[in-house]
Amino acid sequence: MKKVATAFLAISLLATTPVFAAEQESNPIQQEEGMIEQGENQELTVDEIMAQQGMKSALESFYDKFPQTKTYEISGSKIKKIENDKEKNVIQLFLESDEKKSFVLEFDIETEKITEYTQAVSNIPKSELPGKVQASLDKVYSLSPEVKDLKLYDSVMYFSTIKGEEELKKYRFSFNESGKMAEGKTTDKELSITFDETGKTLHFDFEKLPLVNLEGNTKEEKAQDLLKRLYGEEANEYKIKKVNELPKDDPNYKDHKDFIRGTIVFMPISSEKNPILVGFNIKNELTMSQETTRDFLEDFGLL
Known part of the structure; x- marks a missing residue:
């Protein structure tokens, strides 16, 4: 129960x-892909985000695809979740502007790549x-x-x-x-x-x-x-x-x-x-x- x-x-x-x-x-x-978060999020400062190994390179590749996001305010948190029965450490990034558009990115700490992102328009x-x-x-x-x-x-x-x-x-x-x-x-x-x-x-x-x-x-x-x-x-x-x-x-x-x-x-x-x-x-x-x-x-x- x-x-x-x-x-x-x-x-x-x-x-x-x-x-x-x-x-x-x-x-x-x-719920998507059967992923369940474990524990609490650890909020990160911008300096902590950028100090993460592989982060600068991953963001540069993302900015090349979406140039307008270079001016967006960035924040993020480190989380643990389970994917396919395996624990995984990721950093979730929030890119927001004063306009209607925003992005959420998921950075895989192990592969040092942005593996998924969601974009929204309000x-x-x-x-x-x-x-x-x-x-x-x-x-x-x-x-x-x-x-x-x-x-x-x-x-x-x-x-x-x-x-x-x-x-x-x-x-x-x-x-x-x-x-x-x-x-x-x-x-x-x-x-x-x-x-x-x-x-x-x-x-x-x-x-x-x-x-x-x-x-x-x-x-x-x-x-x-x-x-x-x-x-x-x-x-x-x-x-x-x-x-x-x-x-x-x-x-x-x-x-x-x-x-x-x-x-x-x-x-x-x-x-x-x-x-x-x-x-x-x-x-x-x-x-x-x-x-x-x-x-x-x-x-x-x-x-």
Whole structure:
């Protein structure tokens, strides 16, 4: 049960952390490629970063590819993580400008190379959205009558390049009542959703906006209806594998009951597709949905 509680904490962090941070090591769970961070980050000064063996050469090669980043402010931290069952030491670099663009780089201490990087562009104009992303965004408005009253306060396009392979672009949108990013706790109704460039929903967080239009009498039936609305006919390729719930005597129950008291695991028929997790709160209202990996589910006892 401890693993399940830890998994709920990880899912909560993924759902509430801004997308760029969520893709990086500020989050203790990095699902992509089954990588899990171990221990705390060690923040580095600029001098410590540049003193790392091989760093200057690696950055020069990166600057040759992206000349504009030479003027970006740089910060970073040293972390340990597990990749393919092996411990790995890396330095994560954050390159930020006053403009809309930013980068996160991963420097492999052993190979002295930048092995992957993620670039992000904020405040994406609606006119620049791919048609499939716009169509998927329009579907969201049908999930709750209150969604139409929310205002967009943040939008980000980001994509990663890992070992030379460029991944699909992803688009994240955040809405609330005020249309402004709130600091600290707020009573604003809010939702955030992430699509890839094909329009597929990767993550959907609607903790403060219960979806009342879903069909079904049970949380499981409503979760199935949610998948149908988000994925269309593709939802028929997913079946409920397991429902996980935190017991009331669990020390994490109080902190999680209002957001993710439990999860419904949907497994795809095809091994080429990823599982989907749907979270629910103490009222059995659905609060989030996200695509995940089999490794994550197995590591945290959710299967």
